[in-house]
Amino acid sequence: MLWIELFLVIVMLLGAIMAVSHKDIINSVIALSLVSLITSILFFIMQAPDVALTEASVGAGLSTAIFVMAINKIRNRDRNNEKNS
Amino acid sequence: MFKMYIYFIASFGLFLIGLYAVLSKKNLIKVILGLSLMETGVNLFLISLGYVNGGTAPIFERALSPSKMVDPVPQALVLTSIVIGVSVTALALSLCVKLHEKTGTLDLTKIRSLKW
Amino acid sequence: MKKILSLIVILTLIVAIWHFLPALSKNKAFKIGHFYIEHAIKDTGASNVVTSIVLNFRGFDTLGEVTVLFLASLGVGFLFSGNTKNYKPEIQPSLILRVSSRLLFPLFIMFGAYIFIHGHLTPGGGFQGGSIIASAVLFLYLGSKDKKLPGHFIEYLESLSGLGFIGIGFAGILASNIFLNNFMPKGIVYTLFSAGIIPVIYIIIGIKVGLELSKIVADLIKGEENV
Numbered sequence: 001m002l003w004i005e006l007f008l009v010i011v012m013l014l015g016a017i018m019a020v021s022h023k024d025i026i027n028s029v030i031a032l033s034l035v036s037l038i039t040s041i042l043f044f045i046m047q048a049p050d051v052a053l054t055e056a057s058v059g060a061g062l063s064t065a066i067f068v069m070a071i072n073k074i075r076n077r078d079r080n081n082e083k084n085s
Numbered sequence: 086m087f088k089m090y091i092y093f094i095a096s097f098g099l100f101l102i103g104l105y106a107v108l109s110k111k112n113l114i115k116v117i118l119g120l121s122l123m124e125t126g127v128n129l130f131l132i133s134l135g136y137v138n139g140g141t142a143p144i145f146e147r148a149l150s151p152s153k154m155v156d157p158v159p160q161a162l163v164l165t166s167i168v169i170g171v172s173v174t175a176l177a178l179s180l181c182v183k184l185h186e187k188t189g190t191l192d193l194t195k196i197r198s199l200k201w
Numbered sequence: 202m203k204k205i206l207s208l209i210v211i212l213t214l215i216v217a218i219w220h221f222l223p224a225l226s227k228n229k230a231f232k233i234g235h236f237y238i239e240h241a242i243k244d245t246g247a248s249n250v251v252t253s254i255v256l257n258f259r260g261f262d263t264l265g266e267v268t269v270l271f272l273a274s275l276g277v278g279f280l281f282s283g284n285t286k287n288y289k290p291e292i293q294p295s296l297i298l299r300v301s302s303r304l305l306f307p308l309f310i311m312f313g314a315y316i317f318i319h320g321h322l323t324p325g326g327g328f329q330g331g332s333i334i335a336s337a338v339l340f341l342y343l344g345s346k347d348k349k350l351p352g353h354f355i356e357y358l359e360s361l362s363g364l365g366f367i368g369i370g371f372a373g374i375l376a377s378n379i380f381l382n383n384f385m386p387k388g389i390v391y392t393l394f395s396a397g398i399i400p401v402i403y404i405i406i407g408i409k410v411g412l413e414l415s416k417i418v419a420d421l422i423k424g425e426e427n428v
Contacts, residue, residue: 002088002091005088005091006091009091009092009094009095012095012099013095013098013099013102016098016099016102016103016122017102019118019122020102020103020105020106020110020115020118020119020122025112025114025115028115028118029118032118032121032122035099035122035125036125039125039128039129042092042095042129043129043132046092046132046133046136046155047136047140047141047142047143047155048132048142048155048160048163049142049144049324050160050164050249050251050252050324050325050326050329051128051132051160051163051164051167052324053316053324053325053329054164054167054168054328054329054332055128055167057329057332057333057336058167058168058171058328058332059125059167059171061332061336062171062332062335062336062339062414062418063121063171063174065336065339065418066171066174066175066178066417066418066421067114067118067174067178069418069421069422070114070178070179070181070182070421071114073182073421074181074182074185074191077185077186081189089225090222093222093225097218101211101214101215104207104210104211104214105207105208105211108203108206108207108210109203109204109206109207134225135234137231142324143238143249143250143251144248144249144250144251144323144324145241145242145248145249145250145390145391146248146391147391154238154250156231156234157234157237157238157250157251157254158233158234158237158254160251161251161254161255161259164251164255164326164328165255165262165263165266168266168269168270168328168410169266169269169270172269172270172272172273172274173273175273175277175417175421176273176276176277178421179276179277179280179281179420179421180280182280183280
């Protein structure tokens with residue numbers, strides 16, 4: 001059980017480093033979703049099922065979707081500004 | 086004992102990586118990403134403080150006799166904190182979209198209209 | 202320059218945390234947790250201890266959290282109030298996505314409703330069920346060519362749920378002189394109709410949070426005016 005938690009924590013920290021330092025922003029948002037998913041698994045291992053359910057449905061589902069929709073709006077406006085000017 | 090150290094290192098590592106993103110990135114969306122990482126780190130730290138070795142989930146069942154349970158008070162706090170975190174992220178991202186509409190850029194070093 | 206300064210700050214924090222880390226794992230003040238675990242079934246009748254803390258012992262904090270979520274939804278709706286066009290995706294969704302989104306949408310709503318109705322017996326509750334309902338609405342948007350939510354119905358239902366929460370609090374004042382008191386009969390433990398006002402408030406919170414989060418999603422995904 002100890003080796004599973006160590007492996008999950010190392011993958012989570014690598015995902016967080018990739019979320020902060022990647023050039024493309026969509027890859028950063030997907031790495032944030034990976035961090036949220038592994039956090040939900042760690043909450044479940046620590047015997048907290050309510051919190052794991054909340055983090056999985058809110059962090060790995062809605063938060064990523066809100067980020068992607070906002071980035072999509074900004075890119076559409078950039079593309080329209082380049083087309084018009 | 087070693088199990089606790091893993092969780093403390095994980096939560097403080099997430100917090101410090103998020104703090105680095107807030108302090109030194111130029112893209113505004115990366116700053117909000119760092120804020121969200123910091124909130125996830127703090128929530129993980131709060132839940133790991135209430136863990137008891139060999140405890141079970143704090144839910145009573147008909148056939149089970151109550152044995153050791155983990156602390157339920159940090160779980161109630163973190164439930165509130167996760168929902169508030171996602172609402173702050175949503176409001177900050179819509180402010181980013183409006184800022185891009187008014188100034189045309191998302192670079193923090195170019196948005197300087199309040200500089201004296 | 203900014204990167205070097207931020208790295209110095211982070212290294213200072215790492216040294217400070219390393220200094221205080223052994224003191225964190227010795228201190229276990231668990232007394233109020235024991236009080237809530239022992240008194241959960243006697244005082245409230247709910248078998249999920251976290252639910253009885255969130256809605257019965259510390260119910261006022263839940264009122265504050267519902268207010269913060271309402272403020273965020275209000276802010277996003279106010280910032281995007283100028284957009285009136287519907288949602289039109291650039292790449293049209295395929296046949297499988299269109300059919301399956303219409304078939305699976307009522308099943309998602311039923312699953313979310315199951316989670317917030319049984320909040321006092323199994324892990325779950327109002328916030329979890331509400332966000333599943335918002336994910337169902339997002340799924341419906343992704344599988345449609347041209348969609349607009351029925352706007353006024355959602356806003357009226359959400360305001361009525363907010364008023365319902367405060368109304369139950371005031372009914373507690375009328376019944377026993379304490380705001381948000383658990384005045385309904387406690388029932389038999391481990392069954393569905395137990396734990397007083399806790400399932401009623403969780404149904405109201407589940408509807409309210411689900412509608413607020415789906416309104417945030419619908420505001421962010423709408424089209425723009427002068428494109």
